[in-house]
Amino acid sequence: MEWRRQQLRALLALMEENKDLFIEALRNDLYKHPFESLMMEIDFVCNEIISALNNLASWMAPEKVNKGLVNLADDCFIKKEPLGVVLIISPWNYPVQLLFSPMVGALAAGNCIVLKPSDLAPNTSELIETLIPKYMDSECIRVYPGGTEEASELLEQRFDHIFFTGNPNNGRAVMAAAAANLTPVTLELGGKCPVYVDSNCNLEVVAQRIIWGKLLNAGQSCVAPDYVMCGYDIQEHLFEKMKIAVQKFYGDRTGDSECYGRIVNDQHHQRLKSLLSRQKATYGGLIDDSQRMISPAIVIDVKPGDPLMEEEIFGPILPLVPVNGPEEAVEIINNREKPLTLYIFSHNKRLVQHFLSETSSGGVCINDTMTHVALESLPFGGVGESGMGHYHGKFSFDTFSHHRSVMWKSLALESVNSIRYPPYTEKNLRKLQWLMKKTLKRGGVLSFLPFIILGVFLLICSLDADSYF
Structure with missing residues (x-):
């Protein structure tokens, strides 16, 4: 967690200490007014970073899941893990926001990142290429500038996730290249x-x-x-x-x-x-x-x-x-x-x-x-032609995380677990079906009935009272 916090703080410092440079680059590339540059680009990203820092511990915490009677005594949870090395390809229209906003989620999730800014916003791209090595961990975060040829070279490499923002035609090309390595993609596209x-x-x-x-x-x-x-x-x-x-x-x-x-x-x-x-x-x-x-x-x-x-x-x-x-x-x-x-x-x-x-x-x-x-x-x-996948806030963290399923069982209560072992019998099958069968939810006092039944069942099994069945 500490590396993630360090990198998020470093990215926040990069944004805050170079606001004037970003404003100038955006003005040169797109003639954006400083009001728009701050509102839609710089401050937008800073708020995403601050939110990630404020919530990182809860996002990373194992997520407990609902359990049925069979697994009531087990510890079952989802562990959030980094995907690995991810590629983020951004467009030219919001060259700060659309590169750094997904980057916040990728950092919070603990990934190494390759950033591909757009060559159609050359001043902003050059500034990003200059600043990233000064602030970020160069062993884990790299900028790969250039145009279509360089993007094609990147897509030939194997990544653990590709996040692309652009038009649907280029999105199809990214998805086709990712398919060669079975790389999952997030496509943020457009439409009317x-x-x-x-x-x-x-x-x-x-x-x-x-x-x-x-x-x-x-x-x-x-x-x-x-x-x-x-x-x-x-x-x-x-x-x-x-x-x-x-x-x-x-x-x-x-x-x-x-x-x-x-x-x-x-x-x-x-x-x-x-x-x-x-x-x-x-x-x-x-x-x-x-x-x-x-x-x-x-x-x-x-x-x-x-x-x-x-x-x-x-x-x-x-x-x-x-x-x-x-x-x-x-x-x-x-x-x-x-x-x-x-x-x-x-x-x-x-x-x-x-x-x-x-x-x-x-x-x-x-x-x-x-x-x-x-x-x-x-x-x-988006959905359909306008894209697949989503991000912002915790949704970015989840996009760049592997949700690893974990079931942690005890080696006790073997008399209960043994009913699933061969040789198979009708008696054990009835026990398992009764234990695993789902029922429609009931309200009021009846909602506690399954827990009462489970307690009775475990007691019976521990006494090996087969006659009850």
């Missing part, structure tokens, strides 16, 4: 995260919360709202409130705002330009190639088969898809791959429950966007 807005909401508040979540990091977030479904009767009103929210947050000239990010590189910038050329923005969508800046674009009257609905947008373009009520919205969601997050805005609890029961997604956030990610007591992860 839908939003449904009910007509009973305060649309000013709804618009602000959607626009905030959509335009964080210029829309380059795996849990960003990808498209918004609402009734035909409120689409225009919601659209107007969204325009007001954009202007309130970033002013009339988004490109001049210090709070608005940039597209990570020219390839992604051109991809987003192509989307806007195929489906013109109703509002915004101004393009500055020299800065890789695309102003917030809102497109109304989008249909499920339109170009903007073909793939995850991953940028500052927001389609509004009018629907004829919640049933059509549920149908649109279910006709697509399972999203990483579903967002619902409504005061109607029955409607919310309908979405929860009739759809599937990695997570759900009701009446807000993005904020569920910051609550470490909720597991974060």
Whole structure:
């Protein structure tokens, strides 16, 4: 435990003592405002580390399990053990959070770690490569920089677990490479995260919360709202409130705002330009190639088969898809791959429950966007095309731990244990079946009946009173 605490404290010192350097690197890579860099990256990781330090002893403690009559005298528990050497591959959009957050869980679980930061955030990657050897145990924690070629070389090696964050296509490649060594994987992928807005909401508040979540990091977030479904009767009103929210947050000239990010590189910038050329923005969508800046674009009257609905947008373009009520919205969601997050805005609890029961997604956030990610007591992860496995808080620790089953029996009471030995008899079979049979739970005093019966049984067996059976 002491090594784990030392490494977690060292990682905390790395983050706290180099905040300004991380802020500068993130500004250079993604034009992130210090507010976003601290809130969504640096402080996020620091809080994860502090939580792990505060809870490490309880996480590591053997976990007692429920036992039946047969094993009542045995000591049965789950022992949490390190998996071994794990590989963490992070993307470029949140290059601090998405590398170090899973690393916290891997350290808490006692693993050796190979870190593969993204080459598409070169300033942040170079800073991480410089700082890790200065603070961390270099025999157990290494950084492996580079691009696609270096990632492919890493995946040829045998690891005890691979944790990958990225898009589904690359996730498939990681999973295929891991299969060669039967290496388990956690895949944190993405997808088109839908939003449904009910007509009973305060649309000013709804618009602000959607626009905030959509335009964080210029829309380059795996849990960003990808498209918004609402009734035909409120689409225009919601659209107007969204325009007001954009202007309130970033002013009339988004490109001049210090709070608005940039597209990570020219390839992604051109991809987003192509989307806007195929489906013109109703509002915004101004393009500055020299800065890789695309102003917030809102497109109304989008249909499920339109170009903007073909793939995850991953940028500052927001389609509004009018629907004829919640049933059509549920149908649109279910006709697509399972999203990483579903967002619902409504005061109607029955409607919310309908979405929860009739759809599937990695997570759900009701009446807000993005904020569920910051609550470490909720597991974060996808389902189906949006990923497999989950992390944050104790869920990270469990992801990087082997849950070893332990049953510790006594060498006493051999007269009881001997009924399972050959030569087999009908009498011993009846004893075992009676002892092992499960029954439906009863309430009240009857719930103690099995323990009374067990006491009587052990007494009978110790006296070898076969006549009772």
